[in-house]
Amino acid sequence: MEITEPYRQAWVEFKTEKGQTIRFLDKLFWNHSFEKYKKGQKVDVLYDPENPIQTAVTNDFIQRTTVSWWPVIVGMIVIMVGFVFRKIMKRKATELDKRL
Structure with a gap:
């Protein structure tokens, strides 16, 4: 185990x-209270036989899909923040138009 508390x-x-x-x-950090893996535990590993060092990953759903989902998660956050700012700015623009 490599430990970077917690x-x-x-x-x-x-x-x-x-x-x-x-x-x-x-590739993933796990909180110590979750304790995903234990020392000596056997796990399934997926890898490309042509390049095992670069492609090896544990056969776990979260492990396999996290890398590909990060851009989607970050993108959704950016879209949601943009949507909220758009609504705020639209409301302010409407109020300004009414005053002018």
Whole structure:
């Protein structure tokens, strides 16, 4: 385990079909109270046999999909903030038009 309080990341080690030992750091930080992984726990690993070092990831839904969903999540936040500001500005513009 790699610890950055209150979060933890797991080191994962596995052997490829060719017998190569690969060790990588889990990409997600987990809160210590959630305790996703424990030392010595066996996990499934997905990787591209042509490039296992760069593509290895634990076979976990959140782990597999988080990277691809971050732009969507950030984009939705930006859209929502923009929508709220648009409504505020539209209301202020309408009030200003009525005064003029």
